[in-house]
Amino acid sequence: MSGIGVTIGQRPTNLRQRAVKALWTAVWLVYLSAPVSDLLHGGHPAGVRALGWLGLAVFVTWYMLLVFRAGRVDRPAPVLGSLGVLAAQSALLALTLGREWLVLFVYVSIASGAALPSRLSRWTVPGACALMTAVAFAVPDGRGLLWGLLVPAALGGFAMTGVRELIRTTVALREARATVARLAANEERLRLARDLHDLLGHSLSVITLKSELAGRMLPDHPDRAARQVADIEQVSRQALVDVREAVTGYRRLRLAGELDGARVALRAAGVVPALPDPAGLGDAPEDAESALAWALREAVTNVVRHSGARRCTVDVVRRQTLDGPVLELSVEDDGTGGSSSIPGNGLRGLGERLAAVGGTLDAGPVRHGFRLTARVPVETAAEPGRKGGAA
Template identity: 70%
Template structure:
């Protein structure tokens, strides 16, 4: 339903075509009025007026539903629906019971175009108007039973879909807000950590520099000692900063799994992820987990960019092997691409090198449905540092 964009403004040519087709396919139920115009025995003048009225109704209905979500005022939408209802009433009273089906379109467009609080009243009101007209038109009561339920259910269904789309949009906006707040909090944490790391060191360097400056003319040996202390403090500060930055840059598997969910969903790919978004054992080495997180990021990036897949399955398993316990990541898609960029340091070659430095391994293979990547890293033991400086 999201590809059709019910309740949303189509923003791309593809969405416009999809929404036009979605609106047009339901016009098949206008077969009864068309058949009445062709075989109902009406005069030529009545037929011309009937075709003209039907064409105006279809164009107005399609424009109303297609433009839903473009910021029209509620008053304009209500006026458009009133015009459609008036057309339906006039055509049904003038041409016969076959034209009662137009009220179903009025009810459906009420659910699609009106706010939920108003559609709750507009849909039953449309059904009541159709009932009144049906009891007035000769033979209309026989059509009433087959049209009343579709009018009520169609309008209610469209109102529900519109509300669902609106809720989805609100959730996406809320997710973006939460992400922005999390980024702001991370900046604040980085600022606090850097202040804690460098504040004391820089204050000490400043103090010792002033002392060295005052000692230099009369006590060069003591000034040299102060300069040596400054060198030691600055070296330690540099080590602390490097360790802090390395920690910030080290990805975690839980975070990458959450990011994979967002990336795959945004690309229109169905994501099947582990139910536990933090599957790493407590004794897992941080560098090994980091290498596996980089592998997941690289694999998902390639699935989104190169595979053309519709579904991607991610599994994280703990296994016991002859070489000890390992954590295994499997990423499998049903696309036609191999997901490889072929560039050393950025594609699968760089990923294999990263895993090897962490004591792990990488396997890739074609499957019957697509492409599969398996990355393994040891857990429970220290591993070689991963090269966090490269990647996609």
């Protein structure tokens, strides 16, 4: 049925849909039975009847074109001209053939409501009714039909104005819905890209470092190399689990778990870690803690990859600011911070992640290394412990 029906606000896209719309439009031509009856039984001369049939055919064709293409004309001037021709033709036929032809003004009113914007149709519909009234007073016995035609003309014209606005609103809503769906898809792709970067970047860095370490140990210390290989297997398995969770949208990092992972990664890279005790971190809102956990993972990954540091210090503290309490994570190393001054994809993604929970990110060189500071607002959080000694 989707190939046959035409919903409101949707233009026909194939021949069958055009035929259905034309049929529905033509149904309302049944009210032209009065002019047809007048041509058949009105006693007009043959020449007059022929001209009457021709005028009626031209009127119906012009009317169908206007109504069928309602909403497709960008410029109203040609539509106004066409409606003027219809109105003049209706007046001429009514004045020459009789009062039965006054019904044509009802179709003029409906066509103006269907084909013109509401700012114009609110004037053209009353104008068509006024013209019909003037012609009815000029046609013999026209007053008898006037009151029976004025109401359908006014109601039909303004009803079509409402239908046109409904179509316009429906089209706008459909376009807005498509835009929202497209933006949601883009946001989801960005989230997945950010998660995969953070997850795989950290895990692959640890795997690379441990692989290099195992390669150096293998000739002289095969037992220690075997332990490194076992760690590689464990990290790779955890990375696979993390990726699956990220893809399904349930990835929630915990700060305590990331501190343990940071300790392993830093030691594997030959960096002395100075980390807080995970047991003393206290409670924090889930979103805030997850955002800081991602910040810690990205910071440690950058230390391992780029810094060339010998020591890395991590602090997690709760501070009171003018905007309310915040949970602050700082990661500082004594390395060079890398050769590029342009933030990478990881830091850009991290900034977006923190901004989503109302947090902020500061990252840059300090006197003896590089520091990353991430802050997230918290409603209630126990005072976390200060950094512990190097573990």
